[in-house]
Amino acid sequence: MIRNAAGPSMRLVAETAKVSVATVSNVLNGKTTVSPEIVARVHAAVEALGYVRDNRAARLRSGKSRLVGLIVPDLTNPMFASFVSTLEHLARLDHYDLVVVSSRNDPAEEAERLGKIREWRPAGLIVLPCDGALIDRLPRGLAMPLVVADRIPDVQRFDLVAVDNAAAAATIARHISAQGAGRCLVLGTSLGISNVRERWEGAMAGADGMDLDLIEVGFDDHAPPCLADRLRAPDRPAAIFCLDHETTLAVYRLLGEIGLRPGSDIVFASFDEMEWMRLVTPAITAVRQPVEKMAESAWTILRRRIAGEDGAPEAVRLACAVTIRGSTPRQSAPTGATTCDTGGKP
Incomplete structure (x- = not known):
């Protein structure tokens, strides 16, 4: 029988482990000031209860998003699938999660997806656009680092990674x-x-x-x-x-x-x-x-922008x-x- 549709809370984990909520938070965040015996009790309670952290709440408290958005034209294309796989791995190594959506090579759908993905409030966004008219489809007031990859926009105001x-x-x-x-x-x-x-x-x-x-x-x-x-x-x-x-x-x-x-x-x-x-x-x-290299370069630029680096848009062209x-x-x-x-x- 499910007692709580939202899942067990951190308070319930604390009660089960007989520790404070703050101690549970410290254990889950990897703080080293907690004794091994208490760490083991907390992890046992998490496992027994099936507790899942609410990352949205953590982002709200910290004011920092650990989510990055990616829009590609077609997820069935092997090249784009390779780009997604490489980027997802790089994001995970830097403790970011990646949300991926497809525009299905449709400019109208790309505009809709751009608006929807903004609602997730990601830390940054990488777009492989349908065509050169990306700027016409950006939501008004979009304020986040954005890197364009693969296809070249008509207006050169974005960081860009593409091939020659x-x-x-x-x-x-x-x-x-x-x-x-x-x-x-x-x-x-x-x-x-x-x-x-x-x-x-x-x-x-x-x-x-x-x-x-x-x-x-x-x-x-x-x-x-x-x-x-x-x-x-x-x-x-x-x-x-x-x-x-x-x-x-x-x-x-x-x-x-x-x-x-x-x-x-x-x-x-x-x-x-x-x-x-x-x-x-x-x-x-x-x-x-060089699809993997393209993804690596796009991620490197986006991470720098997320960290606060300013400057003129960067353009990288890779050899084939x-x-x-x-x-x-x-x-x-x-x-x-x-x-x-x-x-x-x-």
């Missing part, structure tokens, strides 16, 4: 051009996403005379019908470069349906490397983003690694994968 998208995309484009591809079809979800736009600009900069065509495919799980028509045509492009993982997966499926073999019938490369790209045959040439594999076979070069770093500046 253009340099990595240019490296891929130069490599494709060097294979003798006269025309490359570049595909991405939307140029409204700053990362995709930067990658397109980088591809154009590294094309070395190769003709580039761009198709924005949106966020559907399947490649658009127009792409199938282009790939079935006698004058299909010699190469495809996908600017994000979602597009890469959809196009790879389509190539299989049509019967085109990457590396043999068509040169094929991706910006976002995922594990499956290393496991298929031939393996996919891809850009690997490009791994050349069988889907873009090198001409007159040894077989096997080769990797190079691209760009990046602190």
Whole structure:
């Protein structure tokens, strides 16, 4: 029978352990002035009663929140899941809890989530925004440290951690051009996403005379019908470069349906490397983003801001690694994968 829907109180723990409420508080907060015998009694009472600390009350008393908020575009994306996992571990090491919500790549939902997460009164916030218009969706009067990661806002007033998208995309484009591809079809979800736009600009900069065509495919799980028509045509492009993982997966499926073999019938490369790209045959040439390093850098900046560090917004751009594999076979070069770093500046 449940006697108290709110759970046992600290006073009940104190009565059970035959100590004062202040002693229970000292034990639970790790104070070293309490004898081992009393510590053991308090922990035994906590275990027997199933007592759970009310961290909200502790935050109110101290005036300090140990909660950090994180908003990501899509929790099903392996890259964002890796970012969340790394950040959660770092926050726990610094004795912070992390609350994570997804905007589902919807600007309206992102605005709603920003308003809701503010009600938790976190010590700080990290946002991987839907697109560059983050500033238009921030709640009025938002007063907490905020770090933007991955996608670049249109207004440069936030601390930012991102990768050097253009340099990595240019490296891929130069490599494709060097294979003798006269025309490359570049595909991405939307140029409204700053990362995709930067990658397109980088591809154009590294094309070395190769003709580039761009198709924005949106966020559907399947490649658009127009792409199938282009790939079935006698004058299909010699190469495809996908600017994000979602597009890469959809196009790879389509190539299989049509019967085109990457590396043999068509040169094929991706910006976002995922594990499956290393496991298929031939393996996919891809850009690997330093996701864990991005999370570490975002957390480092946020912790400094939470601690009271002022100053101009900080911008960190990290280098990516490009791994050349069988889907873009090198001409007159040894077989096997080769990797190079691209760009990046602190």
